[in-house]
Amino acid sequence: MTKDLRTFLTDLVKQDPGGLKQVSAPVDPRFGITAYGAWYDERAEYPALLFTDVSGVDIPCLTNLVATHERMALALGVPVETLTRTSLAGQHRAAHPPVRVTEAPVQEVIWTGDDADLRRLPIPTHNELDGGPFLTAAVALMRDPDSGALNAGIYRHHVYDGKRMGVWFFGSHDGGTIYRRYAERGEPTPVAIVIGHHPAFLMGAVSRVPGIGGEYDAAGAFLGEPVELVPALTSDLLVPARAEIVLEGRILAEERAEEGPFAEWPGHYVGGGLKPVIEIDTITMRRDAIFQDIQASGREHRLMGALPRIASIHEAVRQKVPGLKAVNIPLHTRMHCYLSIRKQFDSDPTRAAFAAFNTEPENLRAVIVVDDDIDVYDEREVSWAIGTRFDAARDLQIIPQWNGPGGLLPTNWRYDAEGGRTPRMSSAVIVDATKPAPPVVFPPRARVPGEAVRAVDTAAVHDVTSVAGLWD
Ligand SMILES: Cc1cc2nc3c(=O)[nH]c(=O)nc-3n(C[C@H](O)[C@H](O)[C@H](O)COP(=O)(O)O)c2cc1C
Ligand SMILES: [Mn+2]
Numbered sequence: 001m002t003k004d005l006r007t008f009l010t011d012l013v014k015q016d017p018g019g020l021k022q023v024s025a026p027v028d029p030r031f032g033i034t035a036y037g038a039w040y041d042e043r044a045e046y047p048a049l050l051f052t053d054v055s056g057v058d059i060p061c062l063t064n065l066v067a068t069h070e071r072m073a074l075a076l077g078v079p080v081e082t083l084t085r086t087s088l089a090g091q092h093r094a095a096h097p098p099v100r101v102t103e104a105p106v107q108e109v110i111w112t113g114d115d116a117d118l119r120r121l122p123i124p125t126h127n128e129l130d131g132g133p134f135l136t137a138a139v140a141l142m143r144d145p146d147s148g149a150l151n152a153g154i155y156r157h158h159v160y161d162g163k164r165m166g167v168w169f170f171g172s173h174d175g176g177t178i179y180r181r182y183a184e185r186g187e188p189t190p191v192a193i194v195i196g197h198h199p200a201f202l203m204g205a206v207s208r209v210p211g212i213g214g215e216y217d218a219a220g221a222f223l224g225e226p227v228e229l230v231p232a233l234t235s236d237l238l239v240p241a242r243a244e245i246v247l248e249g250r251i252l253a254e255e256r257a258e259e260g261p262f263a264e265w266p267g268h269y270v271g272g273g274l275k276p277v278i279e280i281d282t283i284t285m286r287r288d289a290i291f292q293d294i295q296a297s298g299r300e301h302r303l304m305g306a307l308p309r310i311a312s313i314h315e316a317v318r319q320k321v322p323g324l325k326a327v328n329i330p331l332h333t334r335m336h337c338y339l340s341i342r343k344q345f346d347s348d349p350t351r352a353a354f355a356a357f358n359t360e361p362e363n364l365r366a367v368i369v370v371d372d373d374i375d376v377y378d379e380r381e382v383s384w385a386i387g388t389r390f391d392a393a394r395d396l397q398i399i400p401q402w403n404g405p406g407g408l409l410p411t412n413w414r415y416d417a418e419g420g421r422t423p424r425m426s427s428a429v430i431v432d433a434t435k436p437a438p439p440v441v442f443p444p445r446a447r448v449p450g451e452a453v454r455a456v457d458t459a460a461v462h463d464v465t466s467v468a469g470l471w472d
Contacts, residue, residue: 003242004243069084083307121291134157134159136295140154170408193278195291204221306329330379337368369434401427402427
């Protein structure tokens, strides 16, 4: 059966009892949905939550679906260790290109005109000081007017009323490039916003694919099968046939509106300032559609930011430094990246770090490079490498003007006592915690020979309950 959100929920209920919880009490989309996520977060639990009685609307809201490595592993059909302890390298992106189909479940229900009203969807307001409801799991599709390529990405959409939303494309993201290309010609940008699909589809949509477009291929690689596409109703865009909901509209060429504030993954609120405005014309959906949300600024948001990029960074760094072994972006500090390499040249760490920075230019602030005997998934190992193999005067490189100006990182802004802010550039660092390249002989790491440890006779070990007999 072709994979979609429903096939995944079916798998989840079978494979992971308790992994999906239904909340049948009435909830207010304003803080009511995220409140349940926060309640579980306080207990370090992250079940997927399906709200079937959201006040004022008929459509249920699903959140926290992609909040754990375990569920993502289930979605990708791999052991969880593959997600938590490897780099998901070698996603064969070209293996499953998208296919056109004729059956379009996502167009079973069509809302046009006044009926195409965003207020009929269960769109949460997530955190205390957010400027309003936001779409957080919405994959916006646009076509590059120069190459014709279809591009996808998740972008935050600030819902202003039944028809209009603000959208913020960060820094150099392709979404913004496409919008600016249309806007420079004075034309609106056709957009289709996809809500609700298999988690592997979302992994593809937020992958760092080189060049504009290619996200449908990346999604196919993660799904292990092609994404099925049908034509949108109001543009030449192609939308996933088995998505839950699609919003069709245009990004207006001239209009701008104040966007945000909105709580972002670094854990702070960030206002966008004046941003492009989308007008929605048509909303299509499946019968009994499920609206999908990502718990903003929570674990789900950070996991979805880190996980797909680990694979992309692996792929980019490996091209420059073939000795790359593993990549980690720790969930709790998503602006840091750890690379372990089998070092051949003293230039390897710098080359590797720049390849990582250039794959994730908006988000990374520090790349820490270690040798291949260091486990980048173990914070203690990384700290130990810094403590023993890194000399700040020689091995710290500062890139003074890397990030910003502006964006999500608080360091990219200067704040003042009046509550104002000015965008500024911020720096990035490379921490080279590797040993010198061969043929330099570095002291070996202390260890008891493995052979001797394996020969330990545990049957001869017992608790000492009395000292009688141990000495005269
Ligand atoms: C939950 C979530 C929210 C995101 N929000 C935004 C956003 O508001 N703006 C943005 O430019 N990128 C956002 N991203 C990142 C993009 O979706 C992602 O980097 C994508 O690769 C960008 O694609 P593009 O370069 O093709 O535009 C978000 C990612 C996730 C997982
Ligand atoms: Mn892209």
